[in-house]
Amino acid sequence: MFDDLRNEASKQYDEESQAIYKPAANTIAASGGRSRKILGMTSIQRFIIVVMLLMTTCAVGFLCLFLTGRIGF
Numbered sequence: 912m913f914d915d916l917r918n919e920a921s922k923q924y925d926e927e928s929q930a931i932y933k934p935a936a937n938t939i940a941a942s943g944g945r946s947r948k949i950l951g952m953t954s955i956q957r958f959i960i961v962v963m964l965l966m967t968t969c970a971v972g973f974l975c976l977f978l979t980g981r982i983g984f
Contacts, residue, residue, distance in 0.1 A: 949957060976982045 952960070
């Protein structure tokens, strides 16, 4: 089962690297020749990361205030 695993993996990589990549004509024209991705993420992915960072910051701030006794229940 695992006898020829390395050779099979390299063969798959060779086949994929030989495939010709042709970008769609619409993607270049629509974006003005530039990619709109920052750090390889789309705008929705960046938004989710920012919301998660905001929630984490609020939670850590609340815990710090609670532990120092500035707020209480």
